[in-house]
Amino acid sequence: MAYDRYIAIRNPLRYSVTMNWGVCRRLAAGSWLSGFMASTVATVATFQLSFCQNNVINHFLCEMPTLLHLSCTDTSQAELVMQVLCIFTLLSPITFIILSYAHIIIAVLRIRSSQGRRKAFSTCSSHxxxxxxxxxxVMSLYMKPRSLSSPEHSKIVSMFYVAFTPILNPLIYSLRNKDVKMALRKLLGKPEGP
Incomplete structure (x- = not known):
C-alpha cells in the first residue's frame, strides 16, 4: 500500500499504467511467498526444540516466542533464526514503507496548494x-530478547496485532468517508463541521 500511495501521489496521471494487474499480482505473490517461506523456516526451527515437563502454553496463540519459553534445551539457535526472520519479514517491509513515505513527503511538500497537500496527507494517514x-x-514482541519478555506481555501484544488491528482496520479506513464522518458526528451528538 505504501508503494501504491507513492505512485498515486508522485505520478497520479501514470497511476493506472504503473500499478497494473501484473505489478499487483507480483507484489501479492511476493508477500505470500515470503510469508510462506518465513513460516516454514520458523516451523522447522521450532521442531528442533525439546520440551520436557511443562507443555501447557500460557498464551492465546502457539507462536515461536511462546514455545521458546517452554523449551528445556538451549534456544539460542532458534532465537537466532527468529531474529533473522524478523529482519526479512519485519524490517525489510517497514524500511520499504519508510522509504516510500519519505518520497511521498518530498512529493507532497512540492504541491503548491495547501488543500492539495492536506488531501495527499489525508490519503496516507490511515495507512x-x-x-x-x-x-x-509485532516488532515489540518478536524483536525483543527472550530474557526481557514475559508471557503476560506477549498475550497483550499478540491481541493487538492479531485481533485489534484487523478490527480497527475497517474503522480507520472508513473514517475518511464523508458519510461515515457525518454518521459518527450524529452518533456522538456533535454538530456537523466542514
Missing part, C-alpha cells in the same frame, strides 16, 4: 496508522 499499529506491536 500509516494501521502500519504503525501492526508493525509496532
Amino acid at each position: 500509516l496508522l494501521v502500519v504503525t499499529l501492526f508493525f509496532g506491536t
Whole structure:
C-alpha cells in the first residue's frame, strides 16, 4: 500500500499504467511467498526444540516466542533464526514503507496548494496508522530478547496485532468517508463541521 500511495501521489496521471494487474499480482505473490517461506523456516526451527515437563502454553496463540519459553534445551539457535526472520519479514517491509513515505513527503511538500497537500496527507494517514499499529506491536514482541519478555506481555501484544488491528482496520479506513464522518458526528451528538 505504501508503494501504491507513492505512485498515486508522485505520478497520479501514470497511476493506472504503473500499478497494473501484473505489478499487483507480483507484489501479492511476493508477500505470500515470503510469508510462506518465513513460516516454514520458523516451523522447522521450532521442531528442533525439546520440551520436557511443562507443555501447557500460557498464551492465546502457539507462536515461536511462546514455545521458546517452554523449551528445556538451549534456544539460542532458534532465537537466532527468529531474529533473522524478523529482519526479512519485519524490517525489510517497514524500511520499504519508510522509504516510500519519505518520497511521498518530498512529493507532497512540492504541491503548491495547501488543500492539495492536506488531501495527499489525508490519503496516507490511515495507512500509516494501521502500519504503525501492526508493525509496532509485532516488532515489540518478536524483536525483543527472550530474557526481557514475559508471557503476560506477549498475550497483550499478540491481541493487538492479531485481533485489534484487523478490527480497527475497517474503522480507520472508513473514517475518511464523508458519510461515515457525518454518521459518527450524529452518533456522538456533535454538530456537523466542514
